[in-house]
Amino acid sequence: MIINLPEQTVERLSQYRRILLNYQYLDHAYIFSHNLARVLKTKSGTVRRDLMLIGVSGDVHKGYDINLILRKISEAIDGDTPENICFIGIGNLGRSVANHFAAGNGNLRVVAAFLFDQHQSIFPDVPEYDLTMLSEVIKQQNILICALAVPRDYAREITLLLVNSGIMGILNFTATQLQVPKHVFVEDYDMVAKLEKVSYFMKMTKNHLQAYD
Template sequence: MAAQRGQRNGVGDTPPAPTAAEITAPIPRVVAEVPAARERARAIPEAAVARLAVYLRVLSGMQDQGSGTVSSEELAVAAGVNSAKLRKDLSYIGSYGTRGVGYEVAVLIEEIERILGLTRKQSVAVVGIGNLGHALANYGGFPGRGFPVTALFDVDPDLIGVPVGGLPVEHIDDIPTICAEREVSIGVIATPPPAAQTVCDRLVEAGVQCILNFAPVVLQVPDHVEVRKVDLAVELQVLSFHVARRADNAAATNGVAPEFNGKVNGMVVT
């Protein structure tokens, strides 16, 4: 993929394109190129990437139990997806299965690790050593290893220098130098909301290109920086929505007064 049709774009900028839209003529498609690129066609859907990580964990468990091969059906059940999706996902990384038999666990593990870039260790820095930061710093070098935490930062003077999970906490002013020095490739933000953007800016300044953000704020970053967000409040609210929907449905089927009715424009779906 070459351009960013609305993808990266850390911010909601680039609203609509200027009036150059009347030209219904040729769509500036950028596909169909790089006849070479014998390597992995860089076409793995984002959604599939996340699932590959899940498959990897399941496969590791199977390997520990001595399984030599798995069928797509077995692996799919263990990973909580259906087998068609699983096979499609695996097909994005290549054809490593044997028809009539299944996949070799060891081979799949190796290939997925390669695709996910787990063959080289990715150095992680955690910023904000509060409750959550502590939890993250102690997360045993992070699951499956491959993500060594190499730096911890905070502003609290009482914390600076204190070892957490075997690593001393440094001051956030030192983010640029320390992160550059230790070649941190992933920054984890676990600070209070007001500090998040500042911390983010420093991480970017230090050359960190990927950020995992636990702070409930929308970070503004340059296009080349990748951000993923974990938002507790959002998770709970989505669940809350389901509780409410369930309650409404129950009330509806019981013939109870539909107090909340109203908006719907007439879309009927089931």
């Protein structure tokens, strides 16, 4: 039974979990909503609302039971069994992500990495394959999710291969709108657009601060 949650709440739940798993809070049994809010730069009301949505109740004096939060987050966003994922053309950026999951955090497991046009070993603990093995490995390892970061010219062709191999979720770093059937969920990230956004808002910030000189 999966609850229907808002997009933003799903992302924050993932972040609450990592914060709770990694930070010093592990020696505390309870945490207040404003503590979580501060770390994530959000408001305590947002945290309480998110927790309410997944059925976590807090204690007026002690705050929220950390283990309860972790269990409820897992119930809310994890499936019953670990999910296998793979990286395609993701290098350094994927390393800490791979480490995070390899340490048993969350419910995803990076079981394969496909290197694009180089044969350097990047991931210490993830089997690395050539792109030619893509379809075979995905089927063998029962991989449903991948992060895709190949040059645009290959995006269309590889996407077709992915879909035919059974992939159902794609984190898309290519500068292409992938053509996929409606049962495949795609989340896009356009790094060029994000860099230009940073550039724009940096300039805005600069102007705004100068206005008060």
